[in-house]
Amino acid sequence: MRLLLFSGVFLAFVAPTVQQCVDSDGACSSWVASDRGACQRKEYIKKNCRxxxxxxxxxxxxxxxRRLNPQLQPIRQLVGRWKGEHTGKVTFPTIPTFKYSEEVEISIPDGANIRSLNYTAAAWSSDKEDLHRESGYITIKPNTREVILTTVMSNGFITVEEGPMFGNNIKFILKDIGRISFVRDEHLHNLVREWTLDQGYLRARLSIQTLSHRMQEHTSILYTKTSV
Incomplete structure (x- = not known):
C-alpha cells in the first residue's frame, strides 16, 4: 500500500531580509542618464545603481x-514561495525510500477581511513525475497562538490540523480527517506536521501513524524561499 502525504514534514523556515531597492551612490542617476549601457558594462554601476x-x-x-490581516501577523514569515529541489526524503515501511522535490506557496488572498492564508503544495520525483498535490488554508484562532491548517490532498484525504506556535515553530496535530470512499492508501490514524521558520529556509517534517504502523517520520524536506 502506498502512502504519500508530503506536506507536514518538519519545516524550518529562514526568511531572508528583503533589501530596499535604492541607489547607494548619489551620482547614479546622472551616470545612467548619460550612458544607459553602463548598467550592463560597468560592474560598480550594476551593483550600486539598482x-x-x-x-x-x-x-x-x-x-x-503589508496587506496581511492583523490577526495573521504572527505567521507573516510563512508568506512566500518555497522550493526544495531534490532535498526531500520519503520513508515508510510499506514503500521504498526515495528523494523528491516540492514547491510550497503560502499567499495572501484578495480581500482585506479574509482572515486566512492560501496554501498549496506540489511534489515531484527526480524524473519529474507528479507525486502529490494539496491545497487549503492557514489561519489563527483569535486572541491565541493556535494555528489551524486545512488541506485537501490529491490522494483523497481531507485534513483539519491544529497546533500551537512557539517562537518560529508550529506543531500541527491532526484533529479530523475525511477520505473519499475508494481511497487505496493505508488507513491513516494520526498525523503530526511540524514547521520551523529560520532565516530563508523552510524545513518540514511529517510523521504519521496508521492502523498497522506506529507513529514515525514519513517525509522531510528543506526549502529555500524563492519569492521576494
Whole structure:
C-alpha cells in the first residue's frame, strides 16, 4: 500500500531580509542618464545603481505582507514561495525510500477581511513525475497562538490540523480527517506536521501513524524561499 502525504514534514523556515531597492551612490542617476549601457558594462554601476538601472525585483501582491490581516501577523514569515529541489526524503515501511522535490506557496488572498492564508503544495520525483498535490488554508484562532491548517490532498484525504506556535515553530496535530470512499492508501490514524521558520529556509517534517504502523517520520524536506 502506498502512502504519500508530503506536506507536514518538519519545516524550518529562514526568511531572508528583503533589501530596499535604492541607489547607494548619489551620482547614479546622472551616470545612467548619460550612458544607459553602463548598467550592463560597468560592474560598480550594476551593483550600486539598482534603482536607476531598473534592476529592482518585482514584488507580487499576494506575498506583500503589508496587506496581511492583523490577526495573521504572527505567521507573516510563512508568506512566500518555497522550493526544495531534490532535498526531500520519503520513508515508510510499506514503500521504498526515495528523494523528491516540492514547491510550497503560502499567499495572501484578495480581500482585506479574509482572515486566512492560501496554501498549496506540489511534489515531484527526480524524473519529474507528479507525486502529490494539496491545497487549503492557514489561519489563527483569535486572541491565541493556535494555528489551524486545512488541506485537501490529491490522494483523497481531507485534513483539519491544529497546533500551537512557539517562537518560529508550529506543531500541527491532526484533529479530523475525511477520505473519499475508494481511497487505496493505508488507513491513516494520526498525523503530526511540524514547521520551523529560520532565516530563508523552510524545513518540514511529517510523521504519521496508521492502523498497522506506529507513529514515525514519513517525509522531510528543506526549502529555500524563492519569492521576494
Amino acid at each position: 534603482k536607476s538601472c531598473g534592476n529592482c525585483p518585482i514584488y507580487e501582491a499576494k506575498f506583500d505582507t
